[in-house]
Amino acid sequence: MRRRHTIQPRQRFVKIESGGLGMSGTHNILVIGAGSIGERHLRCFQSTGRCQLALCETMPERREVIAEKYGVPSYASLNEALASGKHDAAVIAAPAPFHVSIARQLTGHGVHLLLEKPVSISMDGVEELADEVANAGTQVNVGYMMRGLPALSQMREAVRSGRFGQPVQLVVTAGQNFPFYRPxxxxxxxxxxxxxxxxxxxCITHHLNAAEWLVGPITRLVADSEHCVLEGVTVEDTVHVITRHKNVLGSFSVNQHQAPNEFFMTVLCERGAARFQMIGQRWYSAQQAGGEWQLEAEHPAERDDYYIMQANAFLDQIEGKRRPVCSLAAGIQTLKVNIAILESVMTRTWKDIA
Structure with missing residues (x-):
């Protein structure tokens, strides 16, 4: 039976002279980094109506523009922001190489963290961060937002319930025209x-993290990648990865240059299959031999809605109402996978993941 669910309309933010929201909020959230993802987090946390916001950005012009646009106070450095003593939680949206050092500094001040993905680009300082978070008792969520999507969550519940039997294979195919979305x-x-x-x-790190959530951690992989199309850069825009999740076989094929925007994640099981489609936020099932995919549910949403759901979940987490959508441990596991893929591409060999 087809079930259609619509995400609740977003609450509009109200810009006021003193910064933050035009309604009282319990939490004071510091957004670190005013790039496109930092601005999105600022906007989406503001839309929850549950917190006061401030911005930390080292680039003066960018800081002034974004702070004025959203009516929030701003800081030129993390030390300046911490000296204010106002913030109980922070969103780390700075470039990935700086995530761990910023997170450790904030943890030392007892600040809860929404840490953008990936956790880092190497394992330097990562285990120390995990120990410091455990000792501080602070809350951390890593920004792999696919785990919070209603359709994918429902599909995971169905797969894990045993409805289709044991998973045996996972297949991800995805592509989009990256220059169109990020000129x-x-x-x-x-x-x-x-x-x-x-x-x-x-890009593919999102898919890997979601796959590990569905069928378990990646234990072994081999990968290939290439810069094929995107102009003006030399980084890879096309990636193939073959994975093992213990007994489950996996494959990922991703590019950032095709015309249509599409994403499919299929879990094949002993007695059927389930498929998630990102566009339209739908999931399907198939159990009849020779049959077609049957729509189970859809959750139409705009892109900001995903991040508003993530913001609300993080606020619930630091209030003790729920577990993290993606724990620090799960984020570290996916970082190990990222590193293994990069090493596999370089060495052209299989890599085991502890």
Whole structure:
């Protein structure tokens, strides 16, 4: 039976002279980084109506523009923001190489973290961060937002219930025209692997994390990638990965240059299959031999709605109402996968993941 669910309309933000929202909020959230993703987080947290916001950005012109646009106070440095003593939680939307150092500094001040993906570009300082978070008792969520999507969550529940039998294979195919969605891709972090750029660290990492959530951690992989189409950069825009999730076989085929925007994640099981379609937020099932996919549910939403759901989930988490959508441990596991893929491409060999 077809079930259609519509995400609740977003609450509009109200710009006021003192910064933050025009309604009282419990939490004071510091957004670190005023790039496109930082601005999106600022806008979407503001739309929840549950918190006060402030911005930390080192680039003066960008800081002034975004702070004025959303009517929030701003800081030129993290030290300045921490000295204010106002913030109980922070969103780390700076480039990936700086995630861990910023997170450790904030954790030392008892600040809860929404840490953008990936956790980092290497394992340097990552285990230390995990230990410090455990000792501080602070909350951390890693920004792999696919785990919070209603259709994918429902599909996972159906797969894990045993309705289709044990999973045996997972297949991901995805592609989009990246320049259409991010025209400035040549001038931002994406152009530099050392800043977390390229399809492996910036794109397929989302799919890998969601797959691990569905069928378990990746234990072994081999990968290939190439720069094929995108002009003005040399980073990979096409990636193929073959994975093992213990007994489950996986494959991922992703590009950032095809004309249509599409994403499909299919879990094949002993007695049927389930498929998630990102566009339209739908999931399907198939159990009859020779039959067709049957629509189970759809959840139409705009892109900001995903991040508003993530913001509300994070606020619920720091209020003790729910577990993290993506824990720090799960984010670290996916970082290990990212690193293994990059190594596999370089060495042309299979890689085991501890």
């Amino acid at each position: 400035a891709y040549r001038e931002i972090y994406y152009a530099d692997p050392a800043m977390g750029g390229g399809a492996i660290q910036d």
